[in-house]
Amino acid sequence: MLLQILLGFLCGMTALAAENGTAQQGPPLLLVSFDGFRADYLRRFPMPNLKLLYSQGVLVEQLTNVFITKTFPNHYSLVTGLYAESHGILASNMYDPTSHKHFHVTNDTDPMWWNEARPLWITALDSGYKTAAMMWPGSDVVIGNRTATHFFPYNPSVTFQQRLGNVTNWILGNEKEQGVMFAALYWEEPDRSGHIFGPDNDTAMGKALKEVDDNIGLLMSELKRTGLWGRINVLITSDHGMAQCSAERLIRLDDCLHPDNYTLVDLTPVAALIPLKDAEAVFSLLNKCHPHMTAYLKKAIPDRLHYRNNERIQPIILIADEGWTIVQRGDKLPRLGDHGYDNSLPSMHPFLAAMGPSFHRGYRISSLQSVDIYPLMCHMLSVPPQPNNGTFNHARCLLAAETCWDVPLVVGLVVGVLLVLTTITVLFRLFGHRRPSSPRPFQRLQVDDDDDDDPLLE
Numbered sequence: 090m091l092l093q094i095l096l097g098f099l100c101g102m103t104a105l106a107a108e109n110g111t112a113q114q115g116p117p118l119l120l121v122s123f124d125g126f127r128a129d130y131l132r133r134f135p136m137p138n139l140k141l142l143y144s145q146g147v148l149v150e151q152l153t154n155v156f157i158t159k160t161f162p163n164h165y166s167l168v169t170g171l172y173a174e175s176h177g178i179l180a181s182n183m184y185d186p187t188s189h190k191h192f193h194v195t196n197d198t199d200p201m202w203w204n205e206a207r208p209l210w211i212t213a214l215d216s217g218y219k220t221a222a223m224m225w226p227g228s229d230v231v232i233g234n235r236t237a238t239h240f241f242p243y244n245p246s247v248t249f250q251q252r253l254g255n256v257t258n259w260i261l262g263n264e265k266e267q268g269v270m271f272a273a274l275y276w277e278e279p280d281r282s283g284h285i286f287g288p289d290n291d292t293a294m295g296k297a298l299k300e301v302d303d304n305i306g307l308l309m310s311e312l313k314r315t316g317l318w319g320r321i322n323v324l325i326t327s328d329h330g331m332a333q334c335s336a337e338r339l340i341r342l343d344d345c346l347h348p349d350n351y352t353l354v355d356l357t358p359v360a361a362l363i364p365l366k367d368a369e370a371v372f373s374l375l376n377k378c379h380p381h382m383t384a385y386l387k388k389a390i391p392d393r394l395h396y397r398n399n400e401r402i403q404p405i406i407l408i409a410d411e412g413w414t415i416v417q418r419g420d421k422l423p424r425l426g427d428h429g430y431d432n433s434l435p436s437m438h439p440f441l442a443a444m445g446p447s448f449h450r451g452y453r454i455s456s457l458q459s460v461d462i463y464p465l466m467c468h469m470l471s472v473p474p475q476p477n478n479g480t481f482n483h484a485r486c487l488l489a490a491e492t493c494w495d496v497p498l499v500v501g502l503v504v505g506v507l508l509v510l511t512t513i514t515v516l517f518r519l520f521g522h523r524r525p526s527s528p529r530p531f532q533r534l535q536v537d538d539d540d541d542d543d544p545l546l547e
């Protein structure tokens with residue numbers, strides 16, 4: 090009893106201290122994204138360092154990401170747990186009809202685009218934590234009047250090693266500055282190579298993925314060198330996959346409709362446009378434009394895409410089939426690889442690998458929703474999650490503190506036990522029938538029963 094009171098008191102003290110950000114509570118969390126890491130690269134290329142990492146931790150073979158499967162929408166989903174329609178970063182190119190502003194990934198720092206949500210590096214500040222955002226989309230944007238404690242604006246000439254070096258220093262902290270509890274780190278490969286060479290080019294992608302794996306090796310040795318390895322939770326994931334494109338798979342918009350009829354906001358593989366005059370006529374022309382492109386009026390965009398309830402979604406969107414590219418007249422194929430397609434396509438899916446004191450060792454599941462990662466991270470950091478579209482329960486089994494039934498194993502066990510029971514029963518029956526030989530007392534009893542029943546029936 091006394092012990093319980095004492096324990097309760099101690100827990101209360103720890104919680105209070107954590108509230109003020111004075112206690113280094115739990116392990117820090119490092120979220121790393123390698124842009125455009127298609128899930129099946131894991132099977133196609135050796136990746137020895139990444140395999141070593143998840144063999145000591147967990148692997149989710151495929152993440153179902155959010156539509157549209159582009160870099161900015163999905164990176165914001167990872168740190169908010171929201172579908173694009175709910176966090177407001179809907180594409181690489183956007184138009185806001187209220188403010189009449191335009192968004193492009195190279196001109197993205199106006200807070201109004203990001204203010205429909207709060208990324209984890211902002212909300213974790215409220216738990217008294219220091220945070221860091223290293224070139225993650227939105228890193229340098231003032232969101233809700235705040236930024237992460239430490240951040241770098243996007244600069245492709247800063248190497249992975251330099252980004253990593255700064256992040257580990259921030260996590261370690263020093264006499265003056267407390268270490269960060271949540272850091273998000275972004276790297277642009279293998280996306281860049283995937284666009285240039287196409288994901289089907291084994292030579293080029295093998296080289297790009299060797300470099301990615303070398304960077305993961307660098308990450309592991311840096312964490313070991315600084316004593317963080319084993320004390321930090323590391324999540325390695327990505328925003329989307331990559332599909333092979335071809336000059337034989339072009340959809341020429343201008344063959345269907347003169348461009349004077351609409352304002353184009355975004356082009357491929359999901360076009361967003363605003364019809365200028367006769368919306369119905371424009372839609373009907375686009376609707377029958379190409380067998381490998383589907384046109385939707387905003388109100389008819391399928392529910393499963395979670396891509397309708399936002400002002401920044403334009404009146405008409407066109408979705409190209411996997412591997413098809415929408416162009417305007419005369420344009421050649423812009424990229425050999427692209428993404429943005431339907432998020433139900435396996436080629437659009439990334440993966441998740443994680444390791445650290447909070448994770449199981451050598452555990453593997455086949456799939457998860459990418460929006461489930463946010464509530465998982467909030468749980469690990471004891472940060473109250475903002476309203477989101479993820480489900481902690483889906484990701485719970487990855488954690489060492491949770492005991493979960495392996496469904497195939499349980500089904501196997503149940504089937505096995507049933508088989509054994511059936512065999513025993515059958516054997517019993519066989520022996521049971523053999524023992525009583527000529528006199529069959531039960532047969533007579535049955536006949537008697539039948540006789541008794543007959544009058545009742547009439």
Ligand SMILES: *[C@@H]1O[C@H](CO)[C@@H](O)[C@H](O)[C@H]1NC(C)=O
Nearest residue numbers: 102104105106107108109111
């Ligand atoms: C937390 O900070 C507040 C002031 O900001 C202070 O009054 C309170 O005593 C602190 N609590 C702990 C447990 O340090």
Ligand SMILES: *[C@@H]1O[C@H](CO)[C@@H](O)[C@H](O)[C@H]1NC(C)=O
Nearest residue numbers: 189190191192193196197199
């Ligand atoms: C960047 O976007 C803002 C609006 O969000 C716009 O006013 C400005 O002109 C844009 N800058 C460039 C260089 O396009």
Ligand SMILES: *[C@@H]1O[C@H](CO)[C@@H](O)[C@H](O)[C@H]1NC(C)=O
Nearest residue numbers: 200204231232233234235236
């Ligand atoms: C934002 O921060 C500035 C100073 O940092 C302050 O003057 C301003 O009132 C804040 N705005 C809001 C909406 O909190």
Ligand SMILES: *[C@@H]1O[C@H](CO)[C@@H](O)[C@H](O)[C@H]1NC(C)=O
Nearest residue numbers: 247250251252253254255258
């Ligand atoms: C941090 O990044 C800068 C480049 O912006 C680099 O010069 C510096 O060496 C990095 N720090 C570490 C510790 O790697």
Ligand SMILES: *[C@@H]1O[C@H](CO)[C@@H](O)[C@H](O)[C@H]1NC(C)=O
Nearest residue numbers: 286287290291292293294296
């Ligand atoms: C694959 O990429 C390499 C460059 O790494 C290039 O030389 C080669 O032509 C490409 N192969 C195909 C089939 O496109």
Ligand SMILES: *[C@@H]1O[C@H](CO)[C@@H](O)[C@H](O)[C@H]1NC(C)=O
Nearest residue numbers: 171172175395475476477478
């Ligand atoms: C996603 O979450 C937001 C915030 O809670 C909510 O407003 C929205 O309705 C959710 N979307 C779906 C499809 O449940």
Ligand SMILES: CC(=O)N[C@H]1CO[C@H](CO)[C@@H](O)[C@@H]1O
Nearest residue numbers: 346347349350366367370371
């Ligand atoms: C359906 C529609 O509005 N078509 C128009 C598209 O633009 C051309 C050129 O401006 C017009 O001639 C079409 O009538």
Ligand SMILES: [Zn+2]
Nearest residue numbers: 125160280284
């Ligand atoms: Zn890309």
